[in-house]
Structures are given as structure tokens and as C-alpha cells.
Amino acid sequence: MEALELLALVGRSREGDQQAFAALVVELSPGLRRYCRSFFNNWQDVDDALQDTWVKAWKSLPTLNQNGAFKTWLYRVARNICLDRVRSPKNQVPSIDNEELALVAAPEYLSPENVAVQRSETERAWSILATLPSALRQAFVLVCLEELSYQEAARITNTSESTIRGRIARARKLITEAVS
Amino acid sequence: MKNLPCGRTTDDILQKLDEAPSLHELECRWCHQERRRLKDQDAKMLSQLRASSSADNTPEFMRNVLDKISNLRPLQRSWDAATPETRKPVRVSSTEIITRIRAEFSESRKTQLNYTEVRATDTSIPHTMWLIRCTVSMLTKSTVHEIEQEILTHVNAGLNSMVASDHLTVEITVEDVHGEVLVRSEIQA
Numbered sequence: 001m002e003a004l005e006l007l008a009l010v011g012r013s014r015e016g017d018q019q020a021f022a023a024l025v026v027e028l029s030p031g032l033r034r035y036c037r038s039f040f041n042n043w044q045d046v047d048d049a050l051q052d053t054w055v056k057a058w059k060s061l062p063t064l065n066q067n068g069a070f071k072t073w074l075y076r077v078a079r080n081i082c083l084d085r086v087r088s089p090k091n092q093v094p095s096i097d098n099e100e101l102a103l104v105a106a107p108e109y110l111s112p113e114n115v116a117v118q119r120s121e122t123e124r125a126w127s128i129l130a131t132l133p134s135a136l137r138q139a140f141v142l143v144c145l146e147e148l149s150y151q152e153a154a155r156i157t158n159t160s161e162s163t164i165r166g167r168i169a170r171a172r173k174l175i176t177e178a179v180s
Numbered sequence: 181m182k183n184l185p186c187g188r189t190t191d192d193i194l195q196k197l198d199e200a201p202s203l204h205e206l207e208c209r210w211c212h213q214e215r216r217r218l219k220d221q222d223a224k225m226l227s228q229l230r231a232s233s234s235a236d237n238t239p240e241f242m243r244n245v246l247d248k249i250s251n252l253r254p255l256q257r258s259w260d261a262a263t264p265e266t267r268k269p270v271r272v273s274s275t276e277i278i279t280r281i282r283a284e285f286s287e288s289r290k291t292q293l294n295y296t297e298v299r300a301t302d303t304s305i306p307h308t309m310w311l312i313r314c315t316v317s318m319l320t321k322s323t324v325h326e327i328e329q330e331i332l333t334h335v336n337a338g339l340n341s342m343v344a345s346d347h348l349t350v351e352i353t354v355e356d357v358h359g360e361v362l363v364r365s366e367i368q369a
Contacts, residue, residue, distance in 0.1 A: 003357045004292060004317055010359075011295030011315060015278050016254025022246050029242065034229065047241055054245045055252070062255055067294050067315060068359015125228035143198075144222065145229055169195045172222065176190065179221060 010070040014061050021061075025054055028071070031146045032078055038141040039082035041130055049085055053078040075142070075156045128178045132171055139167035140175075184210040193218060257298070261343040262306040269306055272343055274298045281312070281338030290330055291316040294355065301349070308346040310339060315353040328352060328367050336369055 006027070012020035032053065036046045057077050064073055129137055135157070142153040143164065150161040157164070182190040186208045193205065193215050205211040258273045278296045285293040295315040300307035312335050318327065328350075335350050348369040354362045 003359075007294045007317060007355065007357075007359050008292060011293070014295055015297075016256050016275060018250060018254065021249060025245050025249075026242060029245075051241075051245050051248065055248050058249050058252055066355075066359060066361065068355060068361075070359070121228045122231050125225055128225070129229070141229075145226055168198075169191075172194045172197060172218070173191060175225060176194065176218065176221065179225070 006070075007067045010064075010067040013058075014064060014067070021058060028074065029054075032074065034145055035075060035138075035141050036078055036082055037126065038129065038137040039086055039134070045085065049078070049082050052081045052085075056081060071148075072152050072155050075148075075152075079138075079156060128175060131178060132174050136167045136171040136174065139164050140171040143168055144171075182214070184208075184214060186210045190214060190218070197222065259300045259307045260305045261300070262308060264340050264342070264344045267306075267344055270343065277339060277342055280342050281314075281335055284334035284338040288319075288330065288334065290318065290320050290322050291327060292319055293334075301347075306344070308344050310343075310345055310347070311349045311351065312339065313351045313353070315355060317355055317357065324354070324363055324365060327354060328365060332367055332369055 006024075009020045009023050009027075013024060029050065033046055033050050036049045036053070037043070040046050040049070053074070057074055060077065064070060129140070132140070138157055139153060142148045142156060143150060148156070150164045153164045154161045184190070186204075188204075188208075188211055193211060196202070197215070197218055201212070201215060205215055254275070256274045258271055261270055261272050262268065263270050274297075277298045281296055282293060285291065293314060293316055295313075297313040299311040299313075300309065301311045302309035314331055314335065316327070316331065322330075331352055332350055336345075336348065339345050339348065350367050350369070352363075352365050352367070354364075356362050
């Protein structure tokens, strides 16, 4: 989606246009879902948090003052929801639920063999990431995976750009050690 | 941490992996190789992580989210206004006025209307004094004056097709492609 189109959708959503907001949900959910994954060890918790994020975002849209700030604002909403959920008593024991992943419907264009390989590689990548401290994981996902700027990542995580830079370097170092 | 024959370490390269390689890294084959290895490893990891969400983001999940949102009513204001010709009392919502204004902008080649906000500024009933806030992006190179005039024309046409207006203030925000504010201005009609 082009940047101009995104701005128009954000503006129309702020006006109360549910169709425009639905388009944002479709467009931005994959990236937001990956960011939420940096807080949890299973996809079920991720999807619950993601759903809450979109509902909260819709309700809170009147507080957004600038269309261009939407993405950062949305990720901050997601971060707060994820942190609340992680801190809630029922989430004190993290679980890695591989059975959950096996139940997710596969796209038709992938053969079962490819899907199995891809899923195991994907889960391996996430499990490597899961060994990182939360702050490093978040910085890595926001900047490297979601391609947000250092400035945007800093705004989302309430920290400075130089801190983000340092966290990414440390995350990469730990990943390199885990991979090799 | 791996020590390279040139005296540098893997950490040195990792620190600036997102930046362009330094002169030393370009000339030193050890650094060059290590940088490439780390970049490849990074790319592989990211591609595996990215594969998860696009494949697993099921239509059912989207439907659930959209169902929840459709049950929440959008916030909108309503005003007691007057019809433009006969000045008969009429109840209008912000959504109705915005729809009219958006219709006027639909043919515009100079500006893209991103966001509109409507307010009645008088305390009397029916309301006849209005403030419209418009946030637009420029589609072609234009002067601020040209943009202002076009926005005023469209807003006037949209508003006056629905309600009587004795005084109109239009607050204009022009934003760039990333949504950063370029210009703010205010015009009266």
C-alpha cells in the first residue's frame, strides 16, 4: 500500500469510516502480529492481544492528532496491551504451544512438505528470538523485521534512538551466537 | 565474539550492520566476508520470521476483528442547523457533512483529502457558523494559495449543499507523503 493511500485510510478512519478502518486492519495486521509475537511464546495469545489492539485503536482514534503518527501510535497501543497481558497473573508461566501452530490452516499454494519445513524453520527462528531479553527482541522486531526507523521504534518503546541502536546490535550478537 | 585476522571482531561489524560499510570493511577481505556472512544470516532469519504472519493470518481472524469493530458505533456529533434555501430546522451529523465535502473533493487532481473535522462555532440554534478542519496531501505541485482556494471552494460547496452557513472558517493542514505537517493555515469565508 502506498503511503498516500495509508494516510487517506487513517484520516477516513478518524472520521468514523469503518470500511477504511477494515482496510487498515487487513493491511497492518501481519506486521503488528509479528510485533505482538515478540511478547508471547504462542500464537493464541498473540491473536488475542492483536484483536484487543484493533478494538482499542478504534475506540481511541479520536485521541490521534496526526495521520502520519498512526503507525507508531498503533504499535504503542499494541505494546501496552501486550505488556498488560504479560503482567496479568494468568500469563506468569509462558508456554510454547506447538500444537496450536499445527492447527493453523496452510495456504493452498504450499505443499504439505513445504509447509512443514517452513513452519519448523519459522518456529526455530521465533524460538531463537524468544531466548533474547524482551527489550532486545522488541527492538529487533520493530527495526529489522518491520522496518520502522530507529526514531519510530524509540517512540514506541519509550526510549532513545541510541538505546534502540545498542539493543539491535546486542540482539544480533545473541542471534549470531545462537545460530552458529 | 570472533576475532578476524585484521584485528577487528564480529562485534565491530555487527555494531554497524545497517550502515554502509566503512572504507576498511570495503578493502579488508576478512571484514568484507564477515559482513556478508552476517548480512546473509540476518536476511535468512528475517525471512523465516516474516513467513509466519503472512501464512497464518487467517481470514477468520480478520472477520472476528471486523465483527467486533462493526458492533462499536463510530463517534459522531450532530447539530441543529438550518437548510440552505428555506432555513428550515434540520438535524445533521458530522458524517453527513463530511460525506458531502468528500464528494466535492472526489474529482480534485491537486489535493487528496485525508481528514475532515466539523464543528459548529456559534451557540445559537440553528447553528450557522462553522469550523471545518481539513488535512490534505498535495497531488501536484501547487502554491499554498492555490491549495487554499481549492479547499475553500470544495468545503463551501459541500457544506452549503446541506446546511445554511453565515460564517465559515477553514483550518487547513497540508501534510507530506509520510504525514508530516508541511503547512498550516486558516481562511475565512
